[in-house]
Amino acid sequence: MYQYHYRLTDRFGIPVEAIAIFTGDKNQRRPDRYHEKLIYTEILYKYKAYHILDHSHEELMAMDNPFSLIVLAAQKALQEDKLPEEELGKERLTIARALIGSGKYSHEKIRRFTYFLKNIIFINDSEINRIFDTVVDELTGGTNTMGIIETINELTRKEGFEKGKQQVVENLITQFGFSDEQAASVSEMPVSFVRKVRSALGKI
Secondary structure (H helix, E strand, O other): OHHHHHHHHHHHOOOOOOEEEEOOOOOOOOOOEEEEEOOOOEEEEEOEEEEOOOOOHHHHHHOOOHHHHHHHHHHHHOOOOOOOHHHHHHHHHHHHHHHHHOOOOOHHHHHHHHHHHHHHOOOOOHHHHHHHHHHHHHHHOOOOOHHHHHHHHHHHHHHOHHHHHHHHHHHHHHOOOOOHHHHHHHHOOOHHHHHHHHHHHHOO
16 A cells, blocks of 8 residues: 555655555454654554445445445445345346436446446346346436447457457447447547548448
């Protein structure tokens, strides 16, 4: 933590607020300081320590803070081997509904958060995942890009970053009719890259 602090301060030249988040069991050690004492020099670096089990499900849901939903998701992730996937799927939807229902976040932020949810609370059942995508799409009234994002990851793992991204961008253009800006946002590639792909498609 001390190293993170001085490296960030050195790189960005601004004050750094630090928090250590612990994800083990309730009895896990939670150090909240670094202390070093020599003959003429002494360093005491303190930071906030927080454990994801410090608050209950009810307390986290009542908080007006997006971080509370991330903590709640982390709590549920710890139960992946203890709860049936159907129940985990319901919990995951509850968290997504709370975020979307707040009305405070843009479509892009919601998209990223729901993608985070699907990764941290991982469920193998394709039907449960389909229901999650459909409900999120209905609540946001936007284009369902979750499956597209998963395709991006799968392609980049199998075919390499550049080739995989190119294939996904091609699909976004030809199959979904995305504009250059939309395709760039979903694939997380520069607009210039998308335009090159579109130009190449036009020459085929």
